[in-house]
Amino acid sequence: MLFAVAIISGLVLYGPFMRKQPFGTLRTGRSRRLAWLDLHNVLGVVTLGWALVVGITGAINTVAKPLEQAWQGEQLGEFAARYAGQPRPTTLASLQAAVDTARAAEPGMRPAFVSFPGTGYSGDHHYGVFMQGNSALTERLYRPVLIDAQTGALTAQPQLPLYMSVLLLSQPLHFGDYGKLPLKVLWALLDLLTIGVLISGLYLWFKRGNTDARVSEIERAARTGVAE
Amino acid sequence: MSRPSSAPRSPFVVPAWIAAASLLGLVSALLGDGLFDAVSWLIFAGLVALAVRAWVKRTR
Numbered sequence: 001m002l003f004a005v006a007i008i009s010g011l012v013l014y015g016p017f018m019r020k021q022p023f024g025t026l027r028t029g030r031s032r033r034l035a036w037l038d039l040h041n042v043l044g045v046v047t048l049g050w051a052l053v054v055g056i057t058g059a060i061n062t063v064a065k066p067l068e069q070a071w072q073g074e075q076l077g078e079f080a081a082r083y084a085g086q087p088r089p090t091t092l093a094s095l096q097a098a099v100d101t102a103r104a105a106e107p108g109m110r111p112a113f114v115s116f117p118g119t120g121y122s123g124d125h126h127y128g129v130f131m132q133g134n135s136a137l138t139e140r141l142y143r144p145v146l147i148d149a150q151t152g153a154l155t156a157q158p159q160l161p162l163y164m165s166v167l168l169l170s171q172p173l174h175f176g177d178y179g180k181l182p183l184k185v186l187w188a189l190l191d192l193l194t195i196g197v198l199i200s201g202l203y204l205w206f207k208r209g210n211t212d213a214r215v216s217e218i219e220r221a222a223r224t225g226v227a228e
Numbered sequence: 229m230s231r232p233s234s235a236p237r238s239p240f241v242v243p244a245w246i247a248a249a250s251l252l253g254l255v256s257a258l259l260g261d262g263l264f265d266a267v268s269w270l271i272f273a274g275l276v277a278l279a280v281r282a283w284v285k286r287t288r
Binding site: 011014015018019021023024026028039042043045046047048049050052053135136137169172173178179180182183186187189190193196 | 239240242243246247248249250251253254257258259260261264265268269272273275276278279281282283285
């Protein structure tokens with residue numbers, strides 16, 4: 001989240017420094033700090049949208065565990081209540097039959113994984129067959145199909161709550177594990193560019209001078225579009 | 229009378245376009261394969277090319 005805040009603060013400062021400069025201006029003939037400032041601005045703006053999405057989705061991913069627990073408590077609690085007082089099944093129905101039932105219930109999807117009773121994802125009395133779609137988007141949005149582990153009967157197909165859909169969609173947007181190899185390579189290059197923004201930002205910080213000088217620099221840049 | 233081809237009125241015009249293109253690139257590859265992936269690759273390759281161009285100009 002701090003990363004996202006840093007990006008937005010950089011965008012706020014971008015305005016006064018670049019007001020009268022064409023996009024991509026690199027003033028290399030003057031001071032070294034000015035050249036680094038311009039490079040920092042260009043690299044920062046080029047990576048802006050991508051880095052902001054990666055930062056925000058990263059923040060969402062940090063609360064993945066509590067969100068999963070909330071989902072389990074919310075939906076599984078409802079099913080657990082229906083089976084309250086009943087002992088855990090001692091003999092389990094056929095796993096293949098459970099998967100086949102789930103396939104029939106969700107014909108446009110394929111099974112991604114199956115949770116066994118008592119493992120936390122489908123309560124103590126159900127197989128949870130987690131189905132996924134066939135497109136890059138829908139393969140992230142699991143659809144659980146709950147199968148009674150004793151009888152093999154279909155119990156429910158609960159919808160994922162919105163917060164789980166947001167979490168599951170935020171994962172590829174944070175990790176970049178989609179779009180095949182070329183996107184992964186480009187993702188790595190954008191990572192390197194972001195490191196470049198960080199390094200140039202650190203350089204500018206260490207060469208910042210005193211507070212009065214920085215304030216007058218921003219004021220002068222806002223007035224004339226020239227920074228030194 | 230035509231406006232001289234100088235800097236855009238707001239310094240945020242180009243960054244806004246770049247950010248919008250980035251969002252398109254991020255979402256495109258999520259929506260499908262083939263052409264959708266290609267759109268994403270082209271956009272991000274363009275961004276990397278912009279950055280490389282800036283770096284080359286700086287070190288010249």
